[in-house]
Every structure is written in C-alpha cells, then in structure tokens.
Amino acid sequence: MNDNRFEKGECLYANPLASPQDISNWILEGEAKVGFxxxxxxxxxxxxxxxxxxxxHWVYWCPVSFTDKIMIEWEFSPIREPGLCMIFFAATGRNGEDLFDPSLPARHGQYPEYHSGSINCLHLSYFRHKHADERAFRTCNLRxxxxxxxxxxxADPLPPVEDAISxxxxxxxxxxxxxxxxxxxLQVLEWEDDGSMYGPVYGGGKIGFRQMAPMKAAYSNLKIYNAIKR
Known part of the structure; x- marks a missing residue:
C-alpha cells in the first residue's frame, strides 16, 4: 500500500556517501571497517x-541534528549476512541534550547503551537476518x-543476500x-505515538546507522527532506 499523505519539502541534507570526504565528520561508536x-x-x-x-557491533552517526517532520531516504544493498541493519532517528540525550553533549556517558556500540542508557531515540531494524529465528520469520521492528x-x-520484504536485487x-x-x-x-510499517504509553512524543534529533556483525552492507544517496503533510 502506498500512502500519499506526505510529500517532500525542502532538502535539508544530501550526501552521496560516495567517498571518504562525504563522511569525514561522521561519528563512529564502536569499531567498523569503512570503505568505498x-x-x-x-x-x-x-x-x-x-x-x-x-x-x-557499532553505530555510525550523521553529525547533523534534524528537526521533527522529516523524510529520510537512502539506498541500501545487503552484501553479506548473517547480520542485522538498523537506523536510529530522533536521537537526543534523555534530558534534551545534544546526542554528543560531553556530559553524556561515552557509547561504544553496545545495544543497551542506546535502548536503556542515557539517550532517547526511535530505532527501526529493517534487515533482521542475525539469528535463525529472525531469518525463519522476517520482520521489521520499530522500538x-x-x-x-x-x-x-x-513483515520485511527484503530477501536473503543471494536473492537481492540491489x-x-x-x-x-x-x-x-x-x-x-x-x-x-511499498509501505511496510506505520505507527502513531499517542504520547502516553511510552512517554512523550519525540521531536528532532540525530540519525545513525547500526549493523550487527558479521553483516556487510552498502549505503548511498542519503537525503533528508522536510516532510509536508497533505
């Protein structure tokens, strides 16, 4: 199902992710091999x-803070599995601090630091092929x-690497x-936060990509727009 309630507004950020210069100011938490x-x-x-x-495992952050009401687009190519891919968004300190405020504890790519540590965020796992049960019944999970x-x-429509047409x-x-x-x-998932069950609705913040080893994947053409509701 396609939902046409939202359209692109002004482009806030565009990065081809095509060369080392494109990510020279990105911030890696944990250890990863970065190549092109x-x-x-x-x-x-x-x-x-x-x-x-x-x-x-690790997280790689775009250094830019974005407002609420955004549309994030990127190209994704799975190369090697097993593994898991995820995007963090609307990420801030729990008291509204910038994600990289020096008062926050250092993070090193371990998942509990992100879901039960010193930050608030939304996180979507969209290629969950790490464990046997995830591969047997593939889902996208929003937390x-x-x-x-x-x-x-x-349900996650992405196939195994050997069947991917990236x-x-x-x-x-x-x-x-x-x-x-x-x-x-193809619309895969939609959720509306009521601002009550899991605390207040989150606003803007930072965006980051996470992978669980031994996953290898490629990314390109990251663009963030203002989202306009029709």
Missing amino acids: ESNRLHLENELDPEIYGDNS KSYGFHLAAMA PYHMKLIKYEGIVQFSINE
Whole structure:
C-alpha cells in the first residue's frame, strides 16, 4: 500500500556517501571497517564476533541534528549476512541534550547503551537476518527508547543476500507522532505515538546507522527532506 499523505519539502541534507570526504565528520561508536566501492559506502565489522561478541557491533552517526517532520531516504544493498541493519532517528540525550553533549556517558556500540542508557531515540531494524529465528520469520521492528519498547512490527520484504536485487530504496518519515517506513515505495510499517504509553512524543534529533556483525552492507544517496503533510 502506498500512502500519499506526505510529500517532500525542502532538502535539508544530501550526501552521496560516495567517498571518504562525504563522511569525514561522521561519528563512529564502536569499531567498523569503512570503505568505498562503486561510489557506495561499504560498512562491516572490524572485530571478530566469535571473539568479541556484542563488542563487535557499532553505530555510525550523521553529525547533523534534524528537526521533527522529516523524510529520510537512502539506498541500501545487503552484501553479506548473517547480520542485522538498523537506523536510529530522533536521537537526543534523555534530558534534551545534544546526542554528543560531553556530559553524556561515552557509547561504544553496545545495544543497551542506546535502548536503556542515557539517550532517547526511535530505532527501526529493517534487515533482521542475525539469528535463525529472525531469518525463519522476517520482520521489521520499530522500538522506542529509553526503555526498549516494541512499538510496531511488520513483515520485511527484503530477501536473503543471494536473492537481492540491489539497491533498495528506503524511505522513513517521522512526522510528530507518526512513523512511516517504505521499501521501494511499498509501505511496510506505520505507527502513531499517542504520547502516553511510552512517554512523550519525540521531536528532532540525530540519525545513525547500526549493523550487527558479521553483516556487510552498502549505503548511498542519503537525503533528508522536510516532510509536508497533505
């Protein structure tokens, strides 16, 4: 189903993610291999998950803070699995601080630091092929944190790597309490925060990509627009 309630407004940020210069000011938490092939950003773990476990996962943040009412678009290509891919958005300190305020504890890519630590955020996992049960029944999961609340779940249309015809066009809308997610213009998930069950509705904040090792994926053409409601 396509939902045409939202359209693109002004482009707030555009990054081809095609060269080291494009991410020179991005902020990595944890350890990752960062490279470029065919004008696309390639990301994978630096640490061996068989040795380092959860310490092998990481988060890569765009340094720009965005307002509420935005549309995020990017191209995604799964290259190697098993693994998991996720996007964080509307990320701030729990008291409204900037995500990188020096008063906040340092983060190192471990998931509890993001869902039950010193920050608030929304996080959407859209390629959940890490564990056998996730591969057997594939879903996209939207969570609201602080607190690791499962806000919404929907079927994930993305296939295994061997069947992927990449890139996939990802679109995520955050408009006040509404979160809407589409892949290749197919609406996958929508949720509306009532501002009560899991605390107040979140506004603006920062955006970051997360992968769980040993996932390898490519990203390109990241664009953030004002979202306009028809």
